[in-house]
Amino acid sequence: MADTVEQAKRKAAEQAVKEHFDPEARYVGIGSGTTILYVVDAIKAASTNQNIKFVPTGYQSKQAVLAAGLTPIDFDSLPTNQVLDVAFDGADEVDEDLNCVKGGGACLFQEKLVAERAKKFVCVADYRKDQSRLLTKWPAIPIEVAPLARYTVIAALKALGSSNPVVRDDYMAKAGPIRTEQYFFIIDAPFPTLLTTGDAAKDPNGGDGTDGKWEVGKLSRAIKKITGVLEVGLFCGMDGVEATRAGLTGGQKPVAVYFGLQDGSVKVRTTRKDEAA
Numbered sequence: 001m002a003d004t005v006e007q008a009k010r011k012a013a014e015q016a017v018k019e020h021f022d023p024e025a026r027y028v029g030i031g032s033g034t035t036i037l038y039v040v041d042a043i044k045a046a047s048t049n050q051n052i053k054f055v056p057t058g059y060q061s062k063q064a065v066l067a068a069g070l071t072p073i074d075f076d077s078l079p080t081n082q083v084l085d086v087a088f089d090g091a092d093e094v095d096e097d098l099n100c101v102k103g104g105g106a107c108l109f110q111e112k113l114v115a116e117r118a119k120k121f122v123c124v125a126d127y128r129k130d131q132s133r134l135l136t137k138w139p140a141i142p143i144e145v146a147p148l149a150r151y152t153v154i155a156a157l158k159a160l161g162s163s164n165p166v167v168r169d170d171y172m173a174k175a176g177p178i179r180t181e182q183y184f185f186i187i188d189a190p191f192p193t194l195l196t197t198g199d200a201a202k203d204p205n206g207g208d209g210t211d212g213k214w215e216v217g218k219l220s221r222a223i224k225k226i227t228g229v230l231e232v233g234l235f236c237g238m239d240g241v242e243a244t245r246a247g248l249t250g251g252q253k254p255v256a257v258y259f260g261l262q263d264g265s266v267k268v269r270t271t272r273k274d275e276a277a
């Protein structure tokens with residue numbers, strides 16, 4: 001099982017890099033987690049250009065870039081208005097619209113900053129992450145919050161319909177809550193039903209949460225409005241190509257997701273039917 005999952009991650013990473021990493025790129029975003037390590041390996045193998053700068057989404061990501069002999073650059077050192085040619089990252093779950101839950105590794109804030117700076121954001125995952133709706137297998141939405149506001153945020157999340165939002169503990173459950181790289185907390189908030197945009201159009205209440213069913217984008221915006229929330233681990237809305245067309249810097253949604261499957265093949269899902277991603 002473990003070998004099958006690792007092989008699925010590696011195959012997906014290799015194909016995503018083959019199809020989206022341009023050795024002439026100038027700036028490339030590198031996300032967090034275990035799958036991204038295979039992306040870094042594949043980039044290292046394909047990279048012939050020492051001038052590419054890699055923008056990591058946190059400490060672990062930066063160490064992976066350095067260990068591969070590639071050149072990291074901090075997000076806030078990027079020249080103003082400099083977009084990334086591409087950003088790669090993992091995901092905790094992906095729905096059929098390519099909305100993602102992220103933040104399993106508590107890096108969602110920097111991951112969103114980097115994804116939104118990229119002309120195209122490409123996700124790489126194994127078969128367990130591929131679901132028609134979010135929160136099918138992944139239990140909760142990770143939300144980064146100011147520690148002082150944790151109780152008010154929990155109360156507000158309950159009012160939005162979250163059954164049991166909890167502050168994420170240190171994995172040893174000894175040292176109290178985990179701290180993000182911004183020194184904030186993560187609240188994991190389960191919700192009963194998350195709808196894709198298509199599903200929401202058929203819902204009598206349009207996925208506004210009144211019947212316990214939330215359209216992903218509506219829920220993301222409602223959570224983001226709570227005072228004390230830094231960022232929400234829902235990556236949805238426009239993809240980078242749509243955002244660029246709208247004159248924005250970038251979107252949150254991937255243009256393509258590469259799922260490594262159990263049989264060693266790779267399934268690619270893309271938002272862009274009309275053109276090469």
Ligand SMILES: O=C(CO)[C@H](O)[C@H](O)COP(=O)(O)O
Nearest residue numbers: 033034035090103104105107
């Ligand atoms: O969002 C993330 C970290 O905040 C990761 O990208 C996500 O948890 C996927 O990790 P993995 O590749 O280990 O399954």
